[in-house]
Amino acid sequence: FSVQLLIELQRIGSTTIYGNLNKIILATKRWSLLDTRLYIKVILEHLQLKDLTSTICLELKSIYHCLWWFDDKNYCGFRIWSNTKGQIDDNIDNNDEEETIFDWNMIVYLPRVVQDYFETIMIGFARSIYDRLRDEYKEATSITQTNLPVKVLEYCRGLFTDELYQQLMSVTNQIERKLTKSDFDSTLPTPLSSTSPALEFVKSVCCLLFLLHDMHDDVMNLRRDLLKLLKLSEYSEMTTTNLSSLTSFVVPQLVCSNCNHYRDIDLYREINSTIDKDSDDEQYRQYQYTCNQCHTPYDQTVIEQYLINHLQTLVLENVLQDATCNKCHFVRNVYYKIYCDCGELYQNLHTTALLHNTCIILTQIASKHQMAALQQQIQFLNRLNHWNE
Incomplete structure (x- = not known):
């Protein structure tokens, strides 16, 4: 059903950036806020006339300018309009002040000081590009090209060479000299093969900059330096994989008890909210996964029971698995x-x-969220x- 909806959007000329069961992100190729909202309104009215999509509740949530999209856990941009009710008012003009959105999950495993460096440098660079694009498209209503305009691209390369390159070289050198692997945040389930804060900083920076396809060669040279x-060698395996992509554990279709909104939750990659933020002692802090619609904490016992059932299923599969002959x-x-009849064992x-790997992952999750029953199963x-020996 979702695939048919995306096909219908493609048929009417829309460009889909990302889509799941809860949201769809479209590239409208329109710079004016009013034109963008009218364009979305036409699409929604068209979908309501179709038998397939007439029963679906679709609404406009927000509009971004200059969205840097890697995946649903790593993106940043400038939100120029947002409406929780999803109602489109055609009388409002493009006078809203943009809001900087920076949700880059790759850096949550890094020390706080490294995260601050990353956010300050990259938000400043993205803001400079956005301001230049806003001046370029000040009088434009639609955008026909997918690449950066020539003047903006020249400005970006100058900014990249004169400022960003020197900043990143200096900051990376400081991180390498002052921080080690032991400085990773111990309260987060750190991936198993974590390397060093400096290397992970470099990989996260390059991952974001590679979204500028017109500057691929410049970013490659920066990464090499x-x-x-x-x-380190630029062809080494440890320099090509980000921390957040090393480990993942997804609980599918978890339903919120308050608003009945359901979504997949990656227990390893998602940032958790702290209930008792005033407590300095990690032992007395409580963490919860929250619904991204109504922000109600999910029932932790439901998550724990799912993890126990998943673990028991793996154990059952391991016990009841087939035995094969290596020869025939x-x-x-x-x-x-x-x-075997051929004589092979x-x-x-x-x-x-x-x-074993699942137990290691679940141990870190259970320890952080104080899931006693799950911890007993793993122990x-x-x-x-004899895995502890």
Whole structure:
């Protein structure tokens, strides 16, 4: 059904940036706020006339200028209009003051000082580009080209070479000299193969800058020089993977008890809100995952029960898995047989690596959210399989 909706949007000429069961992000190619809202209004009216989409409640939530989109957990931009009710008033002109939105999940694992460096430098760079684009499209109503205008591109390259390059080289050098792996935030479930704050800072910066497709070569040269400063090869595997993409654990279609809004929650990547923010002792802090619509905390017992069921399913699959012959690849058809007819020893089809890695991830989640029942299950499996030895 969702795919058919996206196909219909594509058929009428809309460009879809991202879509899931809860929201769709479109590139309207219109700079004027009034034209953008009228364009969305026409699309919504068109979809209401279709039998397939007439029963869906679709509404306009917000409008952005200069949106830097990597994925639904990593994006930044300037929101020029927002309406929680989703009602479109055609009488309001483009006089709203823009709001800077910076939601870059890749940096939540980094020390606070590194996050501040990242936000200050990158928001300043994005703001400069946005101001230049606003001057360029001041009299324009629609945007026909997808790349940056020539004058704006020249300005960006000058800003990149004269200011941003020197700032990033200086900041990266300071982070490398003053911070180590032990400075990662211990309250967050740090990914298993975390490296160093300086390297993760470089990877996050380059990941954002690569969204400027017109400046790909400039960003590649910057990345090479930053990695050279850290004495690392630009082709190394550890320099190409971001922290937030190393580990993920998704709870699908979790329903909010207050507004019945449902969504997938990545327990490992999402930032959690602190209920008891006044407590300085980490032991007495409580963390909750909240609904992104009504901001009501999800029932933690429901999440814990899902994790326990998932863990027990993995254990059951591990116990009941097939045994195969390494030589002839036949599956064992008699349970008590140890050797195949060809004389080769039977071995399990899968190892316990998946179960072990899942236990490591769930241990960090359970420890942070004080899930006692889940912790007991994991401790039992660790003792049973001698994983702590």
